Amino acid sequence: MTATLVDAVSTWALLTTPQQQPGVSVDLSVSYMKAVKVGDIIVIDAQTLKCGRTLAFLTVDIKSKTNGQLVAQGKHTKFIGS
Numbered sequence: 001m002t003a004t005l006v007d008a009v010s011t012w013a014l015l016t017t018p019q020q021q022p023g024v025s026v027d028l029s030v031s032y033m034k035a036v037k038v039g040d041i042i043v044i045d046a047q048t049l050k051c052g053r054t055l056a057f058l059t060v061d062i063k064s065k066t067n068g069q070l071v072a073q074g075k076h077t078k079f080i081g082s
Contacts, residue, residue: 002062003030005044006074010058013046014078023056023078030074034064041065054081 011022036042043065049057060074 002072003028006030006060006076009044009046010060010074010076013048013058014056017048017051019051019080021080023080026079027077030072032072034069034071036071042071054079056080
């Protein structure tokens with residue numbers, strides 16, 4: 001589920017750039033730092049680090065809303081060229 005969240009949320013972040021293209025995944029990785037229990041509330045923050053002519057680089061931080069600790073971090077590279 002976490003990888004799906006990283007994929008979807010980073011794609012939505014990419015749609016807010018001037019190119020407004022969802023792109024195609026080239027690479028996606030997720031690092032898991034801490035377990036989350038059913039019922040825990042999380043906060044997801046996505047950022048487009050760089051959006052070039054053909055590739056976009058994005059990160060997604062998933063944090064616990066209770067204490068702000070990083071639960072997981074995703075990195076996503078997308079092809080956006082034609």
